[in-house]
Structures are given as structure tokens and as C-alpha cells.
Amino acid sequence: MPTDPPLNSLGLPKAPADTRVVVAMSGGVDSSVVAAMLKEEGYDVVGVTLQLYDHGAALAKKGACCAGQDIHDARRVAEAMGFPHYVLDYENTFRESVIEEFADAYLAGATPVPCIRCNERVKFKDLLETAKDLDADCMATGHYIQRKIGAQGPELHAAADAARDQSYFLFSTTPEQLAYLRFPLGHLPSKAETRKLAAKYGLIVADKPDSQDICFVPSGNYAAVIEKLRPGAADPGEIVDLSGRVLGTHRGVIHYTIGQRRGLGIGGLGDSPLYVIRLDPERRQVIVGPKEALATRIVPVREINWLGDAPFESRAEWPLSVRIRSTRAPREAIVRPLGATEAEVELLTPEDGVSPGQACVFYAPESSRIFGGGWIWKGHTG
Structure with missing residues (x-):
């Protein structure tokens, strides 16, 4: 009887040469290393970079470190490693799905996290569909997060390096998306290991600094961007x-x-x-x-994406750890479902500075597993 072929390093029953992988390339060191690593392993790699906002204006600024340069860097990595590279114009999609909501949320007194919406509505939605249109078997990114196979299928886990973990920004990844996505860097012990790999592959971006700001707010001056998008906002x-x-x-x-x-x-x-x-x-x-x-104990959360094995509403309450800001460690909490996508989160120890517009991400207690999360939508209630 014929036996199934062994699984390759991406968990697929094919030889690497017969496995097409679309790599989402930002032009930074992380996604460049992912593309180079998979190409060296023999995969059929296709690099895709998204143009998200007006690079012409950005390039005109003297000394600007901008996305125009990032596209150029991604293209050079692809050329050096010998795989095709495409640039897709997602400027309108990005403006409608991310920037406009960012401006409206800020004007409503919230503190939005546009990187989550970008992953949710652009990279893991439209780009993922493009990868499927290109007949790719999976899509890989340079995010620091882990995908592990559990009893019920793929699970989302925090990165091995807590200092680089990006789980807060990826809580809205759905089970269907998780089945198709791969995160080859999530198991690495440190960013230094990524840069070592970049040097090993001879990548031009090996020493490129990490971007610190939201891509369309390069100076970190949110208010200036909002005023430009919404004249009169600074009354x-x-x-x-x-x-x-x-x-x-x-x-x-x-x-x-x-x-x-x-x-x-x-x-x-x-x-x-x-x-x-x-x-x-x-x-x-x-x-x-x-x-x-400022101390807040009860946090209202909606638009919940649930990644647990049992249905969210199958319990009256879930004892979980939650993170209410990207810069804070998870804290013990009780999550009480109020519907399929809404909950009341009770923090066992009150937290300061809980803000509408931020995410509330759920973690399994004493585990690296992410159970999803939702959006904080009302101000604090003692």
C-alpha cells in the first residue's frame, strides 16, 4: 500500500520543491530571513510586498526612512536569493480598513492599535486570499509568534522570546487563517539569532534597524496625522x-x-x-x-475572536490571563461571556490606564497558548 509522504518543515505532506509558499515581505530583516530560509530549504518561494500608503511623498523627504526604501530592500533580497517578488498596491484598502478607523477612534477618545487591524483586515485577509490565488500551499510571515498542532488542530502560542512576542497584535487571527499561516521565527530564542541568520544568507538588511513607529505615523506624532486626516480635530x-x-x-x-x-x-x-x-x-x-x-477592575470587551477548543459560550466563566496593553504582562482574570463575541472581563488585580480602543488578549493560565481576545470598548468602571 502506498504510504503518505513525510511532512516537510512547514507541516505539509509534500517535498519542499513541490510546496509553494508566499512570504509576506515588509523589507525588514525578519520577513527577509523567512524568505531566504525557505528558499534555501528548497521551497517554491514567492515574495509579496504591500504598498500601503503614498511612497512618492515619503521618498521626497530628505533622509526619510520610509516604505519606498522597504519595497526596494525586499526586491533586492528576492533578486539575491533568486525568487519572484511582487508589489501589490493596497493603498486604498489600507486607508479604508485601517487609517480611517484609526482617525475616527482617536477622535472618539480611544487609543487605537492600527497594527492589529492591518493584520486582521489586510495582511491576513486580502493578502492571504492573494496567496491562495497564486496557488500557494501556505503563507509565511516574519511575526514572532508560534503555531503548534494540538488535539483540535493548529493553536496559536506566544513566541519563545518573550521580549519579541507579537501575540498581542495577532489575537484576531481566525482558526481558518491559522490553518494556512506559518511563522518560522516564533521558536527562535532571540532577535540576535535572526540577525545571525540574515548574515549567514548574506542579506543586505542584516543590520537594518527595527521600525519602532506605526508605519503611517513615522515620527510618532499621532496628533499631527489626525489633524491632517480630520481638519478641526484639535479644537x-x-x-x-x-x-x-x-x-x-x-x-x-x-x-x-x-x-x-x-x-x-x-x-x-x-x-x-x-x-x-x-x-x-x-x-x-x-x-x-x-x-x-485610574484603577479598573471590570473591562467590557467585544468583537471577540475565540481560539479555545470548547465554544466560548459553553462556560459561564473562563479563568484566563489577559493582557490589556502590548507593553504589560498578562494578569489573572475571569472572562464572562455575554454572547458569542462579547464579554465582561474581571481583573483579579485592578489595572491602571485601561483604555477603549486597546485590545484585551486572552491567554491560557500557566501556558503560552493564546485563546484569542477582543476590543475594549468602554471607559473604565471601578
Whole structure:
């Protein structure tokens, strides 16, 4: 009887030469290493880079480190390693799916995370469909996250290197997408190992610095981008305390974030510094108070993507760990489903600075496994 061919390194029952892989190439060192590694292993590699915003304007800036350069770098890596490379114009899709919502969320007093929406609505949706149109068997990216096979199929796990882990930004990956995606760098112990591989393959991007900012906010100046997208967004208003007493004026709600302490220009309350507790865009008010007023125990979450083995609503509550900001470690919580895609999350230890627009990502306790997550959609409730 014929036996099934052994699985290759991507978990597919084919020889590498018969396995087409689309690699999402950003022009950075991570995705370049993924493409080079798979090409060296003998896979049929196709590199694809997305043009997400106007590179002509970016290139015109003197000394700008911009996506135009990134596309150029991706193309040179593909040429050096000998595989085809395509650039797809996703500028309109990116504006409609990511930038417009980013601007609206910011104006509504939220603190959005556009990188998650980009993965969800562009890279893992439209680009993934393009990969299938190219008859690829799977799509690989340079994200630091792990895909492992469990009893019920593919599972999402945090990266081996906690310092590089990108699970917060990938919680909305669906089971169907996970079946098709591969993350060849997730098991590496450190970014230094990635750069070693880049040097081994002789890649021109081996020493290229990591990008730190949101791609369409290269200077980190969110307010300037919002003002450009939404003229009049920086209208001034009042800074008030929790009782509504006016303490001063501000230069536009978009310049403030929940938990902010510096730059308020109103001093403190006696010996206690004041923090931004809430933003009220409709009244154009920045509400401030003492640090203890920031403490949040109950977090309302919606648009939940669930990656657990049992249905989300099969339990009244799930004891999980949750992360409410990308820069914070997961904390113990109880997640109570209110429907298939909505929940109330109770933090066992209150957290400061919980902000609408941020993600709340679910992790299995004492495990690297990600159970999905959702979006925080209302301000804090004690």
C-alpha cells in the first residue's frame, strides 16, 4: 500500500520543491530571513510586498526612512536569493480598513492599535486570499509568534522570546487563517539569532534597524496625522476634575491619552499629581483625577475572536490571563461571556490606564497558548 509522504518543515505532506509558499515581505530583516530560509530549504518561494500608503511623498523627504526604501530592500533580497517578488498596491484598502478607523477612534477618545487591524483586515485577509490565488500551499510571515498542532488542530502560542512576542497584535487571527499561516521565527530564542541568520544568507538588511513607529505615523506624532486626516480635530476645550470643576484648558482631546500625567499644564491636587482619567470628545473635555481613580477592575470587551477548543459560550466563566496593553504582562482574570463575541472581563488585580480602543488578549493560565481576545470598548468602571 502506498504510504503518505513525510511532512516537510512547514507541516505539509509534500517535498519542499513541490510546496509553494508566499512570504509576506515588509523589507525588514525578519520577513527577509523567512524568505531566504525557505528558499534555501528548497521551497517554491514567492515574495509579496504591500504598498500601503503614498511612497512618492515619503521618498521626497530628505533622509526619510520610509516604505519606498522597504519595497526596494525586499526586491533586492528576492533578486539575491533568486525568487519572484511582487508589489501589490493596497493603498486604498489600507486607508479604508485601517487609517480611517484609526482617525475616527482617536477622535472618539480611544487609543487605537492600527497594527492589529492591518493584520486582521489586510495582511491576513486580502493578502492571504492573494496567496491562495497564486496557488500557494501556505503563507509565511516574519511575526514572532508560534503555531503548534494540538488535539483540535493548529493553536496559536506566544513566541519563545518573550521580549519579541507579537501575540498581542495577532489575537484576531481566525482558526481558518491559522490553518494556512506559518511563522518560522516564533521558536527562535532571540532577535540576535535572526540577525545571525540574515548574515549567514548574506542579506543586505542584516543590520537594518527595527521600525519602532506605526508605519503611517513615522515620527510618532499621532496628533499631527489626525489633524491632517480630520481638519478641526484639535479644537481646544476644558480640563475638568471628576466633579466637573474646570481646572484649565487644553489644545484638543487628540493630544491626550488615558493615564497621562505630564503635559497637562495644571499642576497637581495638593501633593497629589493629576492623571487623565477619561476623555469626552463630545464635550471636548479632558477629565483628570488622582492615580487611584485610574484603577479598573471590570473591562467590557467585544468583537471577540475565540481560539479555545470548547465554544466560548459553553462556560459561564473562563479563568484566563489577559493582557490589556502590548507593553504589560498578562494578569489573572475571569472572562464572562455575554454572547458569542462579547464579554465582561474581571481583573483579579485592578489595572491602571485601561483604555477603549486597546485590545484585551486572552491567554491560557500557566501556558503560552493564546485563546484569542477582543476590543475594549468602554471607559473604565471601578
